[in-house]
Amino acid sequence: MNDWKMLTLVGGDQQGIVAKVTMVLYRNGWNLGEASMIRLGGNFSIMMMVTGEGDVEQIVAPVASELGLHIHVDDISGGLHQHLIPNFQVRVLGADRAGIVAQVTQALVDAGFNILELESDVAGSPDSPVYIMNIQGFAQATLEQVENAVAILGDIDVSVSSVETLIG
Amino acid sequence: MASLEILKVPDERLKQASEPVDVFDDILRTFVKDLEETRQMGPGAVGIAAPQVGHFQRIVIVDVSKTRKPVPNHGYMVLVNPEITHWEGYEMGREGCLSVPDYTGNVIRATRLEVKAQDPWGKPLEYGMEGFEARALQHEMDHLDGMLFIDRVVSRRTDLFRRKVYQKGGKSRKSS
Numbered sequence: 001m002n003d004w005k006m007l008t009l010v011g012g013d014q015q016g017i018v019a020k021v022t023m024v025l026y027r028n029g030w031n032l033g034e035a036s037m038i039r040l041g042g043n044f045s046i047m048m049m050v051t052g053e054g055d056v057e058q059i060v061a062p063v064a065s066e067l068g069l070h071i072h073v074d075d076i077s078g079g080l081h082q083h084l085i086p087n088f089q090v091r092v093l094g095a096d097r098a099g100i101v102a103q104v105t106q107a108l109v110d111a112g113f114n115i116l117e118l119e120s121d122v123a124g125s126p127d128s129p130v131y132i133m134n135i136q137g138f139a140q141a142t143l144e145q146v147e148n149a150v151a152i153l154g155d156i157d158v159s160v161s162s163v164e165t166l167i168g
Numbered sequence: 169m170a171s172l173e174i175l176k177v178p179d180e181r182l183k184q185a186s187e188p189v190d191v192f193d194d195i196l197r198t199f200v201k202d203l204e205e206t207r208q209m210g211p212g213a214v215g216i217a218a219p220q221v222g223h224f225q226r227i228v229i230v231d232v233s234k235t236r237k238p239v240p241n242h243g244y245m246v247l248v249n250p251e252i253t254h255w256e257g258y259e260m261g262r263e264g265c266l267s268v269p270d271y272t273g274n275v276i277r278a279t280r281l282e283v284k285a286q287d288p289w290g291k292p293l294e295y296g297m298e299g300f301e302a303r304a305l306q307h308e309m310d311h312l313d314g315m316l317f318i319d320r321v322v323s324r325r326t327d328l329f330r331r332k333v334y335q336k337g338g339k340s341r342k343s344s
Contacts, residue, residue, distance in 0.1 A: 081270050083270060083272070085262075143237075162237055163262050164236060164239070164262075164300060165262040165263065165272050166261065166300065167211065167266065168215035168265060168304055
């Protein structure tokens with residue numbers, strides 16, 4: 001089986017980052033696995049599993065430099081086809097203040113909740129920012145137990161729902 | 169009875185539209201038994217459509233009576249020539265498919281349906297469905313038109329915060 005590396009690239013967003021980076025990898029015989037790419041605050045971030053021969057950092061360095069991207073490479077264990085399927089969705093909404101993510105996720109950990117995916121954003125306006133977070137994860141606990149765990153968070157609106165993944 | 173081979177992406181035949189059933193005979197009913205046996209072989213499948221086994225007739229099976237958390241359901245249903253006559257509401261939910269192994273994604277589906285169909289003897293059927301069962305039927309009926317859930321996957325970022333849950337406590341909490 002292949003040895004995977006996690007390649008992380010971050011820098012100011014501009015058109016063509018994904019195409020240029022992945023073309024260089026392709027031309028050098030590197031394969032891509034699972035990837036997550038997103039624009040955050042005007043920056044573009046890429047995390048992707050890659051596998052191939054040689055030094056991937058050296059291969060990507062010229063295009064990263066041209067695009068103004070930072071590179072980071074980690075050897076990772078694990079590989080493809082290891083997906084965990086979430087059984088809970090947690091939606092969080094609150095007037096923005098320090099500690100929302102820390103408090104919500106600590107409450108979830110205490111309920112034995114494992115986060116598989118978390119996306120958060122600041123909506124509203126600069127004057128009255130609103131923090132919105134969506135989490136999908138897995139826990140052995142019941143819906144009521146997870147709800148009770150997050151019920152202690154007074155000013156933050158947290159809704160928990162079961163995710164029953166439909167296979168058909 | 170026999171378990172049938174499930175077509176898997178990127179098999180082009182999964183894009184083929186299926187034909188209505190006009191002969192309700194023992195051949196059809198034997199096929200339905202095989203299709204159900206194939207569904208039961210799948211890991212936790214709550215439905216299956218005939219084209220998933222390369223049989224391009226408008227036949228689906230839905231059975232959401234054995235979910236982890238019980239949901240409103242009509243038990244085991246064989247729906248021949250199903251038609252959705254009314255739908256309302258929408259909701260995002262996670263789906264996977266016997267024809268798309270090792271991948272799940274979020275799909276928006278209608279939450280309430282009225283459905284007309286025929287049973288394997290040609291007798292007319294009518295159902296009102298909601299929630300998970302309605303989702304399952306929409307997923308299976310997509311197969312009849314050569315559609316897969318991966319053709320409908322939306323980013324989780326596009327999920328809307330459901331404003332109706334402003335008051336604390338989800339559905340599982342009892343009012344006190």
